[in-house]
Amino acid sequence: MDEARQMTTILPRKGVVIVGLGWTGSILALELARQGLDVVAIERGPWRDTATDFNIGTAADELRYSARQETLVKPAQETLTMRNTPAQTALPIRSWGSFLPGSGVGGSGMHWNGQTWRFLPNDFVINSHLTARYGAAALPQGHQIQDWGVTYDELEPHYDAFEYLCGISGVAGNLRGKIQEEGNPFEGARQRGYPTPPLKQGYAQDLFAKAAREHGLHPFPRPSANLSTAYTNTYGCSLAPCTYCGFCERFGCANYAKSSPQTCVLPALMREKTFEARTECEVTKVNLSADGKHATGVTYVDKDGVEFEQPGDLVLLCAYALFNVRLMLLSGIGKPYDRDRNEGVVGRNYAYQSSSGSTAFFESARFNPFAASGSLGVTADDYNGDNFDHGGLGFVGGASITSAHTNGRPISYRPVPPGTPTWGAAWKRATADTYQKVTTVNAAGSVMSYRDCYLDLDPTYKDPLGRPLLRMTFDFQDNERKMARWMAEHCVDIAKTMGAKQTVLNTITEPWSVVPYQTTHNTGGAVMGSDPKTSALNKYLQSWDVSNVFVMGASAFPQNAGYNPTGTVGALTYWALNAIKTTYLKNPGPLVTV
């Protein structure tokens, strides 16, 4: 070890060192390079671009990208250990299942589906709001639900910036306080409409919209980063219209039709003279000054295991949410969360997303599930957040209820009626008969934060560099189980109104498992807030403890809302950037003092 350390090469100092070149890293790199700063982004995966890596001749390959997960971080390089409760022994996730963290330039923003939401205004003040409306006793046992320290109104211009970066396709529901018939009447007020019109919808979505209205709901096309028309964004990068190819999630888009760092940022970023990307280099540690209050830069190893030290003035953690938390723990940034003493903040308030709903079998229909896009879909938000009265329901939180087809790729998508064997002649017959005749109504729900759901370093399992893996302790709690079932019952009712001959209610009945895919919406662990005792970051995503470290991503969410996270991750990035540009760079130091 000592010999290896002596061989560490110390590189010339940079103004900004960025860890991870996905959505948040690429946006910050471009904006800060344009401020004249020397910026280096260090990315452990390879460079990836559309023409080469998602070429139209090879992109539509389910085995390679979905089953064999070619663009994800390899568990052999980094994974987590997992257990459901603090009393159990965690074991490593040996192959990805429940969630799929990306690797390489573009990060998970390259292989996402593209559903791009704003959270509800109440979501950001959820503890205050629920306590005022229902009383503190209505909040679930063991919860650590807390306000974000930032409001929807503060974030609105930054949601707008991210939507216009991406060219999001959708229809406004609330324009400067005026409710719009076609959009989501529950959304917060927006200063202007979406940059591009909504996607066209499929047959199932037409049935759903009609049925949802019969149930008194307010369906609308969900906001999509698979674009309905060509669009040139704020950085001069151009995107093309979506062709509904059905290869979004787990895939790069060969059509330049999905918003991603590749389509929206990198062409502009790479022209910046003061920017440099280092790929296939893994940051192992943020280095701190002797008093632990100042980051001096980062240490990384290249793919041959050669170690480098990259000094820098400002360090931005832009890795996947879970890996930001691990890097903070490995570097000693902030006090680690101790569940038993209920102290410390790094690793605290890990949350996820709940999924429930109904599978609907029709007598005769041609849903053509392969004609799809990752964020095609019609949603109703009547049961999201606190848009409905929770009095007497026994749970808090909510879900977006959606009819969607994201793909019909047949290695993984082969629905059959319940009771069908998994092989043999009867399986084959049912598979052939059912493929066209099934659709779903799904509820993507919030997950609150709890004392028993958290991240820390595993005592046993290590990565190839000998560093402890992150340990995840998580299960869906009673509140989320009740909520998921309540939502699923509504989904079943809607599916019946749509004309299904048979419906199946899907809800959470077992302990959370790492095996079946659920969602790549892991949140928390380095949450933002207004109290350093319960948050790792201040409202500008700046570490309370090390003021020249900012931490981007969904790791900052104090709990998760009933939406996919990327829209809010983008808004928080522009929000933090604004604080860095207008305040921090002029006078580096803590932006909030308590």
Next chain:
Amino acid sequence: MVYKTRREVLAASAVAALATPALGRTISGEMPWEPNDAHPPAPVVPGPLQFLTPDEAATIDAIVDRLIPSDELGLGGKDAGCTVFIDRQLAGSYGTNETRYTKGPFPEHTLPSQGAQSPLTPREQYRNGLAALATYCKATFDGRAFEALSAAEQDTLLKGLQKGDVKLPGFSAKMLFAAVHTNAMEGYFADPVYGGNHEMAGWKLVGFPGTRYDYRDVIANPNQPYTRPPVSIQGRAEWTKPGK
């Protein structure tokens, strides 16, 4: 599977030319794009087995043909090339767990929610599992191998393996069944470039059009049959017939 690209070669030589030590890959000033540099998969070509032994392949042929029988709906697993697919997958990086986390310890008691915890590679699962199955069949069916059993006997045995009711000597019956079932389905429904899904039988079974990548016309005409035949990464056989 190894995807060798020209770009990697160029990148390697560029790094070697730097005066400073290797930094992984440094990219600055422009998009590092090379014309005609894509990463196509290496197509599976017919030929000798690369991992399975002839006996193992005969057993896999028999199993995949019960999992996916040949009938009026289309080819069975064997004729669709599932065995070739499995052989080539096992011969490649999938067979040796190149991406999987394989460090121990491997405790005896695990939670179902923690997923598979076996130290065995897919190659070891097939080699050891098929050997255990061969031993079991020989002892139980009067010296006959799995492939020599009647279809009804094979189905009964496969159901027992799937449920774990049948105990194989020294190997988990459920693990063997799960490996072959998962890989057979992959082979039947993956792009034919990987050696299975012959004549796009899997895609025709459900009506999946493959890699056409543009369904704007389908979205514009809801609830209508899709009538165009499927297309693979390698196109369609009709397009590449000799003499064309």
